[in-house]
Amino acid sequence: MTPDPTPLTVTDEPHTEPVVSPSLASAATHTATTEPVQREARTITLEKLNAWYGDQHSIKDLSLTFAPNQATALIGPSGSGKSTVVRCINRMHEEIPGARASGAVKLDDFDVYDPKVDVVAVRRAIGMVFQKPNPFPTMSIFDNVASGLRLTARKVDPGHVESALRDAGLWEEVKDRLRKPGIGLSGGQQQRLCIARALAVEPDVLLMDEPASALDPISTLKIEELVQELKSRVTIVIVTHNMQQAARVADQTAFMLDGQLVEIGPTSRIFTNPTDSRTEEYVTGKFG
Amino acid sequence: MSSVSLQPVSGRRKRADRGARAIVALFTGIALIPLFFILYYLLKEGLGAWSWDFFTTDPTGSFLGDPGGIKSAILGTIEMVAIATAVAVPIGVGVAIWLVEYGRQSWLATGVRYFIDVMTGVPSIVFGLFVYITLVVTNFGGASFAGYKGAIALALLMLPVVTRSAEVVLLLVPNTLREAAYALGAPRWKVIFKIVLPTALPGMVTGILLAIARAAGETAPLLFTATIVNATTFNLGDRMNSLPALIFQDVGQAQDRLVQIAWGAALTLVAMILILTILARLVQRRSRLS
Numbered sequence: 001m002t003p004d005p006t007p008l009t010v011t012d013e014p015h016t017e018p019v020v021s022p023s024l025a026s027a028a029t030h031t032a033t034t035e036p037v038q039r040e041a042r043t044i045t046l047e048k049l050n051a052w053y054g055d056q057h058s059i060k061d062l063s064l065t066f067a068p069n070q071a072t073a074l075i076g077p078s079g080s081g082k083s084t085v086v087r088c089i090n091r092m093h094e095e096i097p098g099a100r101a102s103g104a105v106k107l108d109d110f111d112v113y114d115p116k117v118d119v120v121a122v123r124r125a126i127g128m129v130f131q132k133p134n135p136f137p138t139m140s141i142f143d144n145v146a147s148g149l150r151l152t153a154r155k156v157d158p159g160h161v162e163s164a165l166r167d168a169g170l171w172e173e174v175k176d177r178l179r180k181p182g183i184g185l186s187g188g189q190q191q192r193l194c195i196a197r198a199l200a201v202e203p204d205v206l207l208m209d210e211p212a213s214a215l216d217p218i219s220t221l222k223i224e225e226l227v228q229e230l231k232s233r234v235t236i237v238i239v240t241h242n243m244q245q246a247a248r249v250a251d252q253t254a255f256m257l258d259g260q261l262v263e264i265g266p267t268s269r270i271f272t273n274p275t276d277s278r279t280e281e282y283v284t285g286k287f288g
Numbered sequence: 289m290s291s292v293s294l295q296p297v298s299g300r301r302k303r304a305d306r307g308a309r310a311i312v313a314l315f316t317g318i319a320l321i322p323l324f325f326i327l328y329y330l331l332k333e334g335l336g337a338w339s340w341d342f343f344t345t346d347p348t349g350s351f352l353g354d355p356g357g358i359k360s361a362i363l364g365t366i367e368m369v370a371i372a373t374a375v376a377v378p379i380g381v382g383v384a385i386w387l388v389e390y391g392r393q394s395w396l397a398t399g400v401r402y403f404i405d406v407m408t409g410v411p412s413i414v415f416g417l418f419v420y421i422t423l424v425v426t427n428f429g430g431a432s433f434a435g436y437k438g439a440i441a442l443a444l445l446m447l448p449v450v451t452r453s454a455e456v457v458l459l460l461v462p463n464t465l466r467e468a469a470y471a472l473g474a475p476r477w478k479v480i481f482k483i484v485l486p487t488a489l490p491g492m493v494t495g496i497l498l499a500i501a502r503a504a505g506e507t508a509p510l511l512f513t514a515t516i517v518n519a520t521t522f523n524l525g526d527r528m529n530s531l532p533a534l535i536f537q538d539v540g541q542a543q544d545r546l547v548q549i550a551w552g553a554a555l556t557l558v559a560m561i562l563i564l565t566i567l568a569r570l571v572q573r574r575s576r577l578s
């Protein structure tokens with residue numbers, strides 16, 4: 001594997017980094033219509049991941065790989081552990097009192113759960129978008145996008161905020177009201193604002209936990225288009241309970257049941273020719 | 289073919305509805321009557337006492353001659369309440385942050401919460417007695433009664449109110465906001481100071497104002513800590529006058545003029561709290577727009 005130009009920083013915050021000049025972001029800033037600039041994202045590998053909430057064993061020996069520059073859909077009935085898996089990847093799982101995880105989560109060769117690793121660095125590298133849009137209510141649109149940089153003690157360059165908003169497909173709609181509150185936007189716009197907020201930190205991976213399930217069909221479509229575009233620079237893990245959505249956006253699909261991986265494969269194969277009968281039952285709507 | 293028919297609301301249900309409305313309206317009216325009379329008497333009796341001299345001269349203490357104004361009481365109340373606020377608000381908000389963000393359901397947090405509940409229910413005179421016994425009788429700091437001792441009694445009184453109200457507001461901050469901040473890589477102290485506190489601020493101001501209003505109107509904690517004097521002082525080590533104490537003293541006098549001063553002082557106290565509330569709202573509104 002080639003060494004990455006921007007290695008993960010394993011230091012204590014706060015520290016100030018020079019504004020990592022986003023070559024792809026500046027390209028997008030000046031010529032909105034050009035091809036998205038390709039950037040090599042990272043592979044996520046889960047090895048024998050186990051997760052508990054107190055005594056409840058929610059994820060059992062899960063091993064799977066999320067390929068770089070691809071969107072992988074996690075499907076499965078509610079309660080099967082999709083959100084938990086996603087939250088283990090950026091170590092949000094441990095924020096819940098009584099919750100713990102074991103096993104390995106690797107970002108390329110880098111062990112996310114290495115005791116020497118700073119969670120802050122992990123979460124900078126692995127962005128997250130939640131089910132319900134959650135912009136910061138006290139902040140303007142601009143400040144919401146800049147918040148990830150400010151909260152991790154980095155400089156904010158207005159051009160950087162603009163490119164994040166462009167990448168999230170929101171710039172044209174908000175460029176004249178950047179100083180207005182973020183919660184004044186519609187639900188779909190708020191969700192794209194949250195995506196811009198996550199992108200502004202320049203993550204290598206974007207985790208999306210049912211990002212469109214609280215949105216109307218048109219907003220959902222916009223989010224799906226966005227997932228397609230963003231693949232050129234980040235690895236995407238998208239949880240969805242909507243099988244059509246998985247079929248539309250995902251290169252790979254993983255089916256989970258009761259905290260275990262049933263099978264993973266190219267999306268078209270999972271939906272047309274699954275190897276496991278439980279997958280077939282699920283994708284054909286027999287249960288879940 | 290039968291068309292859908294919707295029955296009209298029955299007469300009994302209409303009557304029951306009207307009855308319920310009448311009862312609620314009646315209770316609202318009953319609750320408003322005393323409020324109305326309080327305001328009415330305050331204005332009727334108090335406005336007559338107001339004059340330029342009323343606000344700009346100290347009480348003379350003379351029973352037969354010119355009774356003077358209430359300047360020392362206004363300034364004393366402002367000084368002591370300001371100091372009590374400066375002490376109680378940071379501590380109270382700090383405790384609330386600890387309870388919500390760190391202590392959560394631990395036994396220590398549960399104990400602290402219980403203790404605060406008990407403190408909320410303690411009568412104000414007990415705080416006065418406590419400061420009296422520990423700081424006044426012992427001549428702490430070289431003097432018996434002092435303005436700062438009154439401020440301490442008021443701060444003790446405010447502390448549980450501030451803590452409890454701040455805790456309630458902090459609990460109202462949606463967890464999804466904390467999660468969003470953690471997911472961006474924010475360390476915990478930044479999540480608290482940059483996300484949680486700003487979101488909770490408007491609600492916290494309300495609780496703090498309630499605590500201030502309560503402290504500003506308390507007589508009992510001040511009577512044996514700062515006591516009652518005539519002269520204005522800015523020395524916190526001196527005995528200090530206050531509006532509630534002055535009202536307490538003057539309203540019991542046989543002189544109508546003194547009783548009217550008490551009314552004027554009471555109206556002043558209400559007006560001061562009203563102005564403070566309006567100012568706080570204005571500041572809040574401005575900060576939310578920027």
Ligand SMILES: Nc1ncnc2c1ncn2[C@@H]1O[C@H](COP(=O)(O)OP(=O)(O)O)[C@@H](O)[C@H]1O
Pocket residue numbers: 053056058076077078079080081082083084085096
């Ligand atoms: N905060 C929590 N506390 C306790 N149990 C939880 C919590 N979150 C999820 N669980 C449990 O973990 C299991 C997996 O949940 P989750 O990952 O949310 O599933 P999904 O996202 O697939 O619906 C479920 O059995 C659920 O009850």
Ligand SMILES: [Mg+2]
Pocket residue numbers: 082083084209
């Ligand atoms: Mg879920």
